[in-house]
Structure formats: structure tokens, C-alpha cells
Amino acid sequence: xxxxxxxxxxxxxxxxxxxxxxxxxxxxxxxxxxxxxxxxxxxxxxxxxxxxxxxxxxxxxxxxxxxxxxxxxxxxxxxxxxxxxxxxxxxxxxxxxxxxxxxxxxxxxxxxxxxxxxxxxxxxxxxxxxxxxxxxxxxxxxxxxxxxxxxxxxxxxxxxxxxxxxxxxxxxxxxxxxxxxxxxxxxxxxxxxxxxxxxxxxxxxxxxxxxxxxxxxxxxxxxxxxxxxxxxxxxxxxxxxxx
Amino acid sequence: xxxxxxxxxxxxxxxxxxxxxxxxxxxxxxxxxxxxxxxxxxxxxxxxxxxxxxxxxxxxxxxxxxxxxxxxxxxxxxxxxxxxxxxxxxxxxxxxxxxxxxxxxxxxxxxxxxxxxxxxxxxxxxxxxxxxxxxxxxxxxxxxxxxxxxxxxxxxxxxxxxxxxxxxxxxxxxxxxxxxxxxxxxxxxxxxxxxxxxxxxxxxxxxxxxxxxxxxxxxxxxxxxxxxxxxxxxxxxxxxxxxxxxxxxxxxxxx
Numbered sequence: 001x002x003x004x005x006x007x008x009x010x011x012x013x014x015x016x017x018x019x020x021x022x023x024x025x026x027x028x029x030x031x032x033x034x035x036x037x038x039x040x041x042x043x044x045x046x047x048x049x050x051x052x053x054x055x056x057x058x059x060x061x062x063x064x065x066x067x068x069x070x071x072x073x074x075x076x077x078x079x080x081x082x083x084x085x086x087x088x089x090x091x092x093x094x095x096x097x098x099x100x101x102x103x104x105x106x107x108x109x110x111x112x113x114x115x116x117x118x119x120x121x122x123x124x125x126x127x128x129x130x131x132x133x134x135x136x137x138x139x140x141x142x143x144x145x146x147x148x149x150x151x152x153x154x155x156x157x158x159x160x161x162x163x164x165x166x167x168x169x170x171x172x173x174x175x176x177x178x179x180x181x182x183x184x185x186x187x188x189x190x191x192x193x194x195x196x197x198x199x200x201x202x203x204x205x206x207x208x209x210x211x212x213x214x215x216x217x218x219x220x221x222x223x224x225x226x227x228x229x230x231x232x233x234x235x236x237x238x239x240x241x242x243x
Numbered sequence: 244x245x246x247x248x249x250x251x252x253x254x255x256x257x258x259x260x261x262x263x264x265x266x267x268x269x270x271x272x273x274x275x276x277x278x279x280x281x282x283x284x285x286x287x288x289x290x291x292x293x294x295x296x297x298x299x300x301x302x303x304x305x306x307x308x309x310x311x312x313x314x315x316x317x318x319x320x321x322x323x324x325x326x327x328x329x330x331x332x333x334x335x336x337x338x339x340x341x342x343x344x345x346x347x348x349x350x351x352x353x354x355x356x357x358x359x360x361x362x363x364x365x366x367x368x369x370x371x372x373x374x375x376x377x378x379x380x381x382x383x384x385x386x387x388x389x390x391x392x393x394x395x396x397x398x399x400x401x402x403x404x405x406x407x408x409x410x411x412x413x414x415x416x417x418x419x420x421x422x423x424x425x426x427x428x429x430x431x432x433x434x435x436x437x438x439x440x441x442x443x444x445x446x447x448x449x450x451x452x453x454x455x456x457x458x459x460x461x462x463x464x465x466x467x468x469x470x471x472x473x474x475x476x477x478x479x480x481x482x483x484x485x486x487x488x489x490x491x492x493x494x495x496x497x498x
Contacts, residue, residue, distance in 0.1 A: 071253050098433060099448035105444060106253045175327065182330040185345035189433075196332050203336045203423050210340075213333030220328040 020145070023238045035054040036209035043211070045198075050215050052193040056184040057223060060116050061177055063125030069169075071124070073132035082132070089125040097122070097183045101190040110191030113118075118190065122183055123176040130172025134165025167238060170231035257445035267438050274432075274439050280450060287428040287454065290346065291415045294353035298414075299407055302358040306365025306406075310399070311391045326359025329402035331417045339424045351423040356417060357410035364406025368399030400469045408462035415455050429454070 068089070075081045100118045108114045138161045146160045188197030198212040232239065251258070264276035276314035309319045341412035372395045380394045382417075396403075419430035432447035 091456075093453055094412055094420060096451050096455050098416070098419045098430070098451045100456075102433065102444060102448045103452070178324075178327040182327065182332075185330040185332040194328075199332055199336050204340060206340045209333065209336050213330065213337055216330045216333055217328050219349075224324075224328070 007167050008100070014243040026193060033206060034210060035205075039207050039211050046195070046211060046215060049193055049195050049212070050219070053184055053195045053216065053219060054183070056115055056119060056187050056192060056194050057177065057181045057219065060119035060123055060180055060184075061173070061223075062178075063116070064120045064176065065127055065175065067171060068124045068127035069131055072128050072135065072224065075132065076161075078159075085128065086132075089128050092121045093125040095121075095184050098189055105190050112192045115184070115187040115192035115194075119180055119184055123180055126176040126179065127169075127172045130168050130175075131165065134168030134172075138164045148174070149179055163235075164237050167231065169189050170227060170234075174227045177223040177227055178220040181216055181223060183217060252442065253445055254449075256442040259447060260279055260440075260442040261450065265442075267427055268436075268440050269438070272438075274441055275446070280429075280446070282449070283427060283429045283431060284450060284454060285429075286426065287415070287418055287421075287451070290350060290353070290421060290426060290428055291411065291418045291458075293405065294350050294388060294414050294418075295357050295411045297350070298357035298410060299352070299361055300352045302361035303365055303403065306362040307369055307391060307396060307399075308405075309389070309448040310366040310369025311395060313370065316366070316370075319362055323359040323363035326356070331413070332420060335417060335420055336423060344426075345423040346424075346426050349418075349421045349426050353414045353417060357414050360409045360413075361403075361406045364409070365399070365403050368406075369395050370400030371402065372398045384414065398474065399472050400471070401466055404462065404466040408459065408466065411462060412455055412459055415451070421453055460470070 071085050071089070075085050097118065100121070101115065104114050104118055108117065142160060142164070143156060145158045151159065184194050184195035185199070186201060187194045195216050196214045199209055202208045260275040261280050262277060263441070264273045264279075266272075267274045292427050306319065309315050333351060334356060338348050342348040342351075368390075379389060380390045385393065410464045419433060421428045422431045422434050422470035429447045429451045433451075436444045460488060
């Protein structure tokens with residue numbers, strides 16, 4: 001108990017999901033340093049977990065965006081639903097991630113699907129809250145003007161309110177992107193692999209921890225930048241004001 | 244009682260683990276039962292509260308000061324952006340790999356995890372205080388220190404408390420991996436199912452979730468308690484004003 005001895009046993013339990021660190025000692029005496037040589041030799045071992053991590057981040061983001069936006073549009077139309085939706089998505093976000101993975105594992109089984117359900121649940125509050133805020137911050141005068149011009153309610157939503165809310169919506173998506181990458185680090189508890197499994201397979205080996213962590217930070221930053229790029233493309237009118 | 248547990252499947256077994264001791268997977272020691280669960284929970288709470296308290300002591304003055312002088316917005320906001328990009332698992336394991344195991348090291352990692360939301364919320368809360376109110380305080384001859392302490396801080400408290408609440412919840416969730424640093428929190432049964440069995444693993448998950456919800460509810464109550472009465476009145480007034488404003492517009496749309 002006083003040592004990290006349980007790690008090999010855990011690795012046996014999850015053979016498919018944990019990398020094999022044997023041979024590391026040859027390249028790096030003591031298997032304890034940063035070992036740039038070992039990282040260079042074994043970098044290809046991280047590509048598969050990295051790819052798993054990419055899928056674990058993008059799929060929940062896409063599904064979560066669709067669900068959260070639908071919830072927000074519904075709540076925007078029927079204001080009675082607002083406090084209930086906010087309480088619900090807030091409660092989802094409060095569940096500790098490891099517990100969520102393991103509890104759901106006992107209901108839906110191991111694998112990618114379980115992890116996607118959990119990660120989608122965590123994106124909800126971040127996206128929903130920002131869509132809601134964006135729609136509410138549209139000036140009432142602007143909506144009145146659209147009303148006066150004879151636009152229908154649907155036209156007001158799609159041509160006035162949603163475009164004006166886009167910057168706030170994208171900000172929520174950016175927050176959701178980086179936090180999903182972070183929470184997907186625990187997805188190996190649900191048997192879905194990812195870079196977290198690599199970190200956990202040998203937490204005492206600095207080279208391993210640093211490589212996997214840096215890849216996760218890289219992925220989070222890249223996703224944020226991609227969302228930012230899409231935002232620039234979707235809201236050309238913002239650039240004229242912002243700069 | 245046993246039949247109900249059996250019907251619940253793995254969850255029944257897990258609940259049974261919380262209340263009754265049993266043999267470990269290898270059959271060498273007794274695990275589970277309220278005694279051990281309480282011990283793990285207490286360590287979990289001690290670690291989380293210590294980390295959140297230290298983080299608050301460090302981050303709150305910085306956030307309030309940055310908000311008060313109203314500069315370095317980029318710094319205050321991007322702390323939380325960077326904080327989000329750094330994965331919690333990587334941060335904790337990084338500290339263990341480089342500084343070694345122990346309560347202090349894992350606590351330090353959790354402090355770093357908790358600081359960004361507290362700084363950002365303190366900054367946003369203080370900046371959100373009505374400028375006219377601050378000008379009025381200045382006109383009444385209050386010094387900068389007095390304005391920050393007696394005007395801005397009380398008015399920003401709900402937002403500040405929300406930041407501490409987010410920090411506490413994420414620290415409790417992340418303290419689950421503290422057993423990697425030999426700190427026996429509720430994560431112990433989760434990372435060593437070879438000793439505690441899957442029932443112990445699931446039991447610990449249920450308890451962690453309950454602890455998180457309890458802490459969240461306690462912080463929510465505290466947040467309501469520290470909200471100045473003036474803000475509560477203002478909020479309810481603006482809500483009713485909003486409704487009055489909305490209703491004629493709705494009637495136009497419906498016709």
C-alpha cells in the first residue's frame with residue numbers, strides 16, 4: 001500500500017488500454033529522469049492514445065454543442081424552463097469526473113460510448129450558459145426594431161439574435177473545448193484510453209508524464225485556436241469592430 | 244435488505260461495502276465498512292479544504308487588487324484560460340514525479356489547480372461593481388483601501404464565492420487521484436481495485452459524488468448568506484421590471 005505496487009496490477013486488468021513501459025530502463029538508467037532519448041524513441045507509442053484523445057474531445061464537443069444549443073433555444077422560447085435547465089446542467093457539472101465514469105461504467109459497460117456520454121454531460125453547462133447569456137445580451141431595442149420591420153419570430157432568432165450572440169457562444173465553446181480535453185484525461189477509467197491512461201500507466205517516470213501532459217496541453221490549445229478560427233470565419237463583421 | 248441489494252446489482256454490493264466490513268480481494272485484511280469509509284472521507288476533506296483555503300488566501304488578494312486598480316485584465320483573465328488548458332491529472336502526477344509523494348506535494352498541486360478560478364472571479368466581481376457607486380465612495384472621502392474593503396469587496400462577494408465554490412468542487416474531484424502520492428483519500432479504493440474489489444471502487448465513487456454535492460450545497464448556502472441585502476433587493480426589482488418590459492412585446496408578437 002505504501003508503494004506504487006498496485007499500478008502493474010491495474011495494468012494487467014486493462015491490458016488493451018495501458019501502454020507497455022518495458023525496455024525504458026535500457027535507454028534511461030533508473031527509469032526516473034526526463035530521458036529525451038527515450039521520448040524520441042518511443043514517441044510513436046503516444047500517437048495512438050493521442051488520436052483516441054482527439055476523438056474523445058471532438059465527438060463530445062459536437063454532440064454537446066447540438067444538445068446544449070437546443071436546450072438553450074427551447075429555454076429562450078419558453079422562459080419557464082430556464083431555472084430547471086440551469087439547475088440540471090449545473091448539477092451534471094458538479095459530479096466528480098472519475099466517479100461519473102466508474103458509476104456509468106456499471107450501467108453502460110466499458111468503452112468509448114460511456115466516456116462520450118460523460119464528456120458530453122460536462123460540456124452542457126459551459127455551452128448552455130453562454131448561449132443563454134449571448135441571447136439575453138441582445139439589446140431589447142434591436143429586437144424591437146426587427147419586430148417593427150415585420151420579421152417573424154423565427155426570422156428574429158436566426159437573423160438577429162443568434163448572429164449577435166455568436167461571439168459569446170463561441171467563447172463558451174472554447175471553454176468547453178479545453179475543459180473536455182482535461183476531463184478526457186480520466187476517460188481511461190471508463191476503458192476508453194486516451195493520454196490519461198499513458199500518464200497513469202507509469203506516474204513515477206518523468207519522461208512519460210511530461211510527454212503525455214504536453215500532448216494534452218497541445219491538443220487543448222489547438223482546439224481552442226481552431227474554434228477561434230471558425231469564429232473569425234463565422235463573424236466577419238466583428239473584425240471591423242474589434243481591431 | 245439483502246434481497247434489495249441483490250436487485251440493485253453492482254450498486255447494491257457497493258452500498259453493502261459502505262456499511263459492512265469484508266475481506267479484501269486477496270483475503271488478507273478487512274476492508275470497507277463505515278469506519279474505513281469515514282477515515283478516507285476525512286482525509287479527502289482535509290486535503291481539499293486545506294488546498295482551497297491556501298488557494299483562497301493567495302489568489303483572493305491578487306484578484307481583488309487587480310480588479311481594484313482595473314489594470315492587467317489580460318493577466319487576470321488568461322490565468323484561468325491557462326489553468327483550464329493544463330489537465331488536472333497531468334498537473335498532480337507532474338508534481339508527484341518531480342517533487343515526490345506526500346500530503347504537502349499533492350496539496351500544492353491542488354492549490355495551483357484552485358487558484359485560477361478564484362483570481363478570475365475576484366477580478367470580474369470587483370470590476371462588475373457599479374462605477375457610480377465607487378465614485379460616490381470616492382466623493383465621500385474614502386481612501387483606496389477603504390473603497391476596496393468596504394465597498395467593492397462586499398458587493399463582489401457573490402461572484403467571489405462562486406469562484407471559490409468552483410475551485411472547491413474541482414479540488415474535491417481531483418483529490419481522488421491523491422493516492423498516487425500515498426495520501427489515502429477516497430480515491431484509494433478507486434485506484435486499487437485489486438485490494439478493494441469493484442464493489443469498493445464503486446462505493447468510493449458514490450461517496451465522492453455525495454461529498455461533492457454536499458460541499459457544493461454548503462458553498463451555495465454560504466454564497467446566499469454573504470450576499471448583501473441591497474443586492475438581493477436590486478435583483479428582485481430588476482427581475483420584476485424585466486417582466487413588465489417583456490409582456491407588451493410578447494402581446495405584439497402573438498397578435
